[in-house]
Amino acid sequence: MPLILPGNVGSATAATGFNVANSVRMNAADSAKMTIDFSGAGNQKKFTISCWVKRARITPDASQTILSNYADVNNFGNFTLNTSDKLSFVNRDGGTFNTNIATTRLFRDPSSFYHVVLSVDTTQSTDTNRIKMYVNGVQETLFSTSTYPDQNTDLKFNTTATTNFGSWSGSAQYADGYYSELVFIDNAQLAADQFGEFDDSGIWKPLESVADLTFGTNGFYLDFKDSANLGNDANGGTDLTEVNLAATDQSTDTCTNNFATLNPLHSIGASSELSQGNLEYDPSGHHRIISTIAPSSGKWYAEVKGIDNPDKFNAGVCYYPIPANGSISSFAFGQGINGDVGRWSNDFGIKANGDYGHDNSWSSYMASLEGENNNIVGIYMDLDNYKLYFSKNGSLVSSTGKDLTNNGYPYGFISVGEAATFQWNFGNPSFAISSGNTDDNGYGNFEYSPNITGDGAAKKFYSLNSKNLAEYGG
Secondary structure (H helix, E strand, O other): OOEEOOOOOHHHHOOOOOOOOOEEEEOHHHOOEEEEOOOOOOOOOEEEEEEEEEEOOOOOOOOEEEEEEEEEOOEEEEEEEOOOOOEEEEEEEOOEEEEEEEEOOOOOOOOOOEEEEEEEEOOOOOHHHOEEEEEOOEEOOOEEEEEOOOOOOOOOOOOOOEEEEOOOOOOOOOOOEEEEEEEEEEOOOOOHHHOEEEOOOOOEEEOOOOOOOOOOOOOEEEOOOOOOOOOOOOOOOOOOEEEOOOHHHEEOOEOOEOEOOEEEEEEOOOHHHEEOOOOEEOOOOOEEEEEOEEOOOOEEEEEEEEEEOHHHOEEEEEEOOOOOOOOOOOOOOOOOOOOOOOOOOOEEEEEOOOEEEEOOEEEEOOOOOOOOOOEEEEEEEEOOOOEEEEEEOOEEOOOOOEEOOOOOOOEEEEEEEOOOEEEEEOOOOOOOOOOOEOOOOOOOOEOOOOEEEEOOEEEEOEOOEHHHHHHHOO
């Protein structure tokens, strides 16, 4: 079975059914956000926020805002993942926090999407009914902080002050990750089942359409389908204004087809070394990082681009030796926390000088990458035949694959660097693609073809996402 650390694919495992086409990749390092100023106040007692969120940056340096309404530091409402990785809603009125709700549960999984709903109606007579939160279709009932507003309180949300998607005050607490199906409902407290449903296997998935909902005066719906206008209100209202977002921030990594990224929880370095939706890696030390998804069968393709300090390029694949008790250590590489990919018995990779290595045995293999920025190395991982191939800028290095260890463990893609910047593409790139190649299932966007002839046979490789895993992942 495919291994996704530390959680699971969630709603994205299903190979069929309704498909959400796009998400937006929010990058905190770019101060990315969207804003809207409503022409008039809506209902400040009743409103609902629904969104699918896949986290990227996992770090205690700041909260990461989903949606906020901000007048000034003493008057705001904020729906966020806070510094403790809890889902939180706060409301401050005249300098006093009259609402402060935070879950007991932590949400630290960067490998899958959460569906989060904030449902508000301060007219309710029971205080716990005034603020409700749902995650993946289930109402949260355990809270570490639970200050509820008084009955009939007008909250500092849905006012004419600026509403921010992805930022608290417009200049702080930026979101970092992938966001799809963002809905804001004015004048109604809705439960999660208005936005999603459980399928026959018990997986929570989005409803095919939210068009039948009543959005109210200031309601909006962002589906992120227009790369030239990511803030487009698909409900037909006023569009949100994009700030520090580009067409390349449109993503096909969604709640119905979840793509691999790099895993900040399984790196010797800091989460801050990752950006662009955990696809760009800029380690300050000799740090390793591995993909969130590690399959145990199938044929998988990824591209890695060295954009800075190419003399430190080092990438390949490694397997996870799972302990007998099934637990995963905080650094799940089995052997060592340093060293080039290829130094240890469980990894296989190439260095910038072109050498190929496994178990600290190195040999000349491909043309050097040293002194050349922006080379794209293709990595073809065949777990049906336990073979590994590499290409440089679309040219296969050798049609004879390198042998991988056949021990039944799942394999992931891995890179090591020091003061070098890598951009990974698992089919959902953060950088512009000039040619545009999909796999044979029509998924992914690669600079070069995922298909090769290796060891005398035509081989089709696939982008590492949940739709393909459901078909080929074993």
